[in-house]
Amino acid sequence: MSVEEASPDGGFYTALLEDDAEELYDNAPCGYLSALPDGTVAKANATFLGWTGYDRDDLVGRRRFQDLLAPGHRIYYETHVAPLLRMQGHVREIAVDVVCRSGARLPVLVNSVLKQDDAGAPMMVRTAIFDATERRAYELELLSARRRAEESETRATALARTLQSTFVPPEILTVPGLDVGGAYRPAGDGSEVGGDFYDVFETGRGAWGVVLGDVCGKGAAAAIVTALARYTMRAEALRTPYPSAVLAGLHEVLVRYHPDRFCTALFAVLEPAAEGIRITGASGGHHLPICLRADGTFEAIGETGMILGMLDTPVLTDATAILRPGDVVVLYTDGVTEARRKGEFFDDERLCAVIAGAAGAGAQGIADSIVAAVLDFQAGNARDDVAVVVLKVQPNVDPIA
Amino acid sequence: MDVLRRNNVKVVGNPAGRSMLFAHGFGCDQHMWRFVAPAFEDRYQTVLFDYVGAGGSESAAYDPARYGTLDGYARDVLDICQALDVDDVVMVGHSVSAMIAVLAAAEAPDRFGALVLIGPSPRYTDDDDGYVGGFTSEDIEGLLASLDSNYLGWSATTAPVIMGNPDRPALGAELTSSFCRADPEIQKRFARATFLSDNRKDLARVTAPALVLQCSDDVLAPDSVGAYVHEHLAGSRFVKLQATGHCPNLSAPQETIDAIAAFLDSESGTRPCP
Numbered sequence: 001m002s003v004e005e006a007s008p009d010g011g012f013y014t015a016l017l018e019d020d021a022e023e024l025y026d027n028a029p030c031g032y033l034s035a036l037p038d039g040t041v042a043k044a045n046a047t048f049l050g051w052t053g054y055d056r057d058d059l060v061g062r063r064r065f066q067d068l069l070a071p072g073h074r075i076y077y078e079t080h081v082a083p084l085l086r087m088q089g090h091v092r093e094i095a096v097d098v099v100c101r102s103g104a105r106l107p108v109l110v111n112s113v114l115k116q117d118d119a120g121a122p123m124m125v126r127t128a129i130f131d132a133t134e135r136r137a138y139e140l141e142l143l144s145a146r147r148r149a150e151e152s153e154t155r156a157t158a159l160a161r162t163l164q165s166t167f168v169p170p171e172i173l174t175v176p177g178l179d180v181g182g183a184y185r186p187a188g189d190g191s192e193v194g195g196d197f198y199d200v201f202e203t204g205r206g207a208w209g210v211v212l213g214d215v216c217g218k219g220a221a222a223a224i225v226t227a228l229a230r231y232t233m234r235a236e237a238l239r240t241p242y243p244s245a246v247l248a249g250l251h252e253v254l255v256r257y258h259p260d261r262f263c264t265a266l267f268a269v270l271e272p273a274a275e276g277i278r279i280t281g282a283s284g285g286h287h288l289p290i291c292l293r294a295d296g297t298f299e300a301i302g303e304t305g306m307i308l309g310m311l312d313t314p315v316l317t318d319a320t321a322i323l324r325p326g327d328v329v330v331l332y333t334d335g336v337t338e339a340r341r342k343g344e345f346f347d348d349e350r351l352c353a354v355i356a357g358a359a360g361a362g363a364q365g366i367a368d369s370i371v372a373a374v375l376d377f378q379a380g381n382a383r384d385d386v387a388v389v390v391l392k393v394q395p396n397v398d399p400i401a
Numbered sequence: 402m403d404v405l406r407r408n409n410v411k412v413v414g415n416p417a418g419r420s421m422l423f424a425h426g427f428g429c430d431q432h433m434w435r436f437v438a439p440a441f442e443d444r445y446q447t448v449l450f451d452y453v454g455a456g457g458s459e460s461a462a463y464d465p466a467r468y469g470t471l472d473g474y475a476r477d478v479l480d481i482c483q484a485l486d487v488d489d490v491v492m493v494g495h496s497v498s499a500m501i502a503v504l505a506a507a508e509a510p511d512r513f514g515a516l517v518l519i520g521p522s523p524r525y526t527d528d529d530d531g532y533v534g535g536f537t538s539e540d541i542e543g544l545l546a547s548l549d550s551n552y553l554g555w556s557a558t559t560a561p562v563i564m565g566n567p568d569r570p571a572l573g574a575e576l577t578s579s580f581c582r583a584d585p586e587i588q589k590r591f592a593r594a595t596f597l598s599d600n601r602k603d604l605a606r607v608t609a610p611a612l613v614l615q616c617s618d619d620v621l622a623p624d625s626v627g628a629y630v631h632e633h634l635a636g637s638r639f640v641k642l643q644a645t646g647h648c649p650n651l652s653a654p655q656e657t658i659d660a661i662a663a664f665l666d667s668e669s670g671t672r673p674c675p
Contacts, residue, residue, distance in 0.1 A: 038618075038645040038652065064645075066620065071536055072543020074620050075596070076551065078647040079428030079496070086651040087432065095550035097543075122652075136550065143549050 031108070031129030037122035039064035039082075048129060053101035065127060070097040070105055081112075086122065089114045095132065095139075107136035157191040163223050164190070167197035167230060168387070175200070175208045175270060177277055179392040181364030183371045187335070187384050193223040194385035195263075196333045197230050201237070203269065209237045209246075212331040212389050213265030213286065225261045228253065233267060243267040243282035244316035247308060251284065254309035262309030266331055268302075270391070276324040277393055282316045284308040287332065290348070292355050294326030301329065325395045328359055328366060335386035339374045346377050363390040404484040408450040408477055409457035412485065414442035419514070419669075420487040421445040424478065426496025426520075427595045428588075430456025433495060436654035440662070448485065452477055454587035463587055471497070471598050475504035482512045489514035491665065495650055496520050496621065497595040499630075500603070507606035515668050516611040517661050520647055521630045522622040523601040532601070535623050541596045545589050604633040611637040612664040614657065618645040638664060 031048030195215035236249035268281030285307030306314035494502035499521030615627035644653030
């Protein structure tokens with residue numbers, strides 16, 4: 001309002017005269033307290049008394065400001081606010097509850113300034129008090145929203161881990177003549193379901209099947225396909241002895257039911273043979289297994305086929321090799337060789353070095369060493385899932401066939 | 402692990418003197434001793450530190466399991482004594498650190514020559530057996546809620562400007578960023594460990610001579626609680642300060658210094674010569 005507008009009825013000047021210092025102090029739109037350094041109230045304005053219901057005589061010379069606070073807030077005041085006020089000379093926006101004369105609680109925000117003498121000794125504390133009832137209610141809502149968000153995050157992570165745990169067998173089956181180990185590590189903090197899976201099972205013809213694969217994508221949608229892939233391969237392996245046919249079966253299912261998803265996978269059949277263990281496998285666009293022979297040489301087993309779930313019918317080829325006592329075969333997902341550190345890949349050479357270094361251990365020990373090395377390479381934070389299955393032929397295989 | 406860095410340990414004073422370890426309470430950090438510790442520097446080697454999670458400590462070293470009880474904090478104290486290779490230590494513990502001192506001295510009696518307990522309370526909540534600590538467990542929940550509210554309130558404010566008096570040395574900038582400000586989750590855990598603990602039985606395990614410094618009108622540790630500590634600490638001395646509130650080290654530093662110095666003088670007079 002401008003002076004010109006207010007002047008005709010004299011309201012402007014009336015307002016100026018009315019609002020003298022004392023009037024302003026008592027009826028200010030905030031509570032106002034003056035206190036001794038120990039908090040004992042020396043002066044309180046009418047606004048504060050009106051809000052809290054106390055008489056001036058209840059407070060002045062009798063109560064300390066902190067005595068008016070709810071007990072828990074009193075602890076906060078004594079352990080945080082009072083030291084801070086003494087050390088830095090002021091505090092701002094302290095949220096506490098004042099207990100009114102009626103016992104009701106008034107949520108307030110408090111600003112205090114410590115007046116010191118020339119030598120720095122505390123003389124008095126001036127405190128402005130703001131009614132913060134609605135702000136506090138809003139803050140409580142924010143806090144409970146944050147708490148709910150934290151809880152659902154925890155739940156989502158637990159759910160992802162549970163789901164993921166169904167993609168790898170809880171305990172690896174015992175295969176005669178073979179020591180089998182498996183290891184899995186989710187990307188990051190494991191809060192999202194990845195697409196890596198593996199499995200070891202008996203196919204029903206005196207043979208065992210080993211599966212390791214990677215469905216593209218992450219999250220719930222990919223998890224559905226991962227579960228489907230795992231069970232489809234188990235079912236197909238009972239129907240046909242040819243690994244390429246098992247993978248082709250998976251391809252058909254993917255194309256029909258999940259045309260937007262594709263997958264890479266290895267499937268191998270293991271059977272006892274005269275010289276050791278016969279491995280017959282096929283790859284649907286997946287890295288070939290690495291074999292460390294007992295004599296120290298490395299070789300890849302099998303032939304790379306085409307990725308599964310794309311429109312074209314994949315070309316898949318079965319290949320056979322004989323594993324002898326001491327041989328180690330490693331199946332792995334791209335989370336191993338494509339682990340990155342400053343643009344540098346973990347790669348096959350590092351993988352071979354880790355396998356060679358750990359070859360004396362059991363299959364599980366070798367699998368754990370690989371995952372540990374990959375994690376270490378990425379400073380503990382895997383950017384992609386890592387899955388590894390290790391087969392180690394035991395020294396004395398009974399020749400059956 | 403470098404304990405001295407982890408706990409932001411500062412060693413000053415007389416290197417040939419007896420070691421005097423000052424331990425801050427819940428809510429603040431070693432700056433709490435700013436007006437008191439310097440008075441002992443000419444005769445003592447004074448050691449200041451922050452508990453993990455407070456002040457300038459390495460928060461990364463915070464382990465919720467270890468610091469879920471006061472024993473973890475006592476472990477910090479013992480780690481520091483070991484790292485500095487000191488014994489016959491005078492440990493000055495304020496607030497919850499009084500009980501941390503009791504736990505440390507009970508655990509490693511050889512390390513400690515004397516304890517000064519400022520505003521001690523072996524149990525902050527009342528007990529069914531008639532013990533009055535002054536608070537209920539609902540009150541402690543209220544404290545946790547106020548830590549939450551004030552975290553919200555302070556998160557948006559910028560570092561405050563020090564209202565320094567030119568005649569007084571200004572408090573360092575590091576103080577404003579850390580003093581009374583810590584990760585609210587850590588603070589809440591420390592609050593639970595502090596205010597829901599019961600260390601009454603530990604008092605009998607202490608053999609070192611102890612001084613109980615009781616403030617007037619201390620809402621956290623009322624007179625009856627200080628008297629309880631004195632009664633259950635064999636051979637302890639009880640001094641009631643004029644100072645009011647819970648932090649005489651800030652509100653009445655000279656009275657606090659005088660009481661500690663008088664205790665140490667008389668206590669060292671009764672000790673056998675080395």
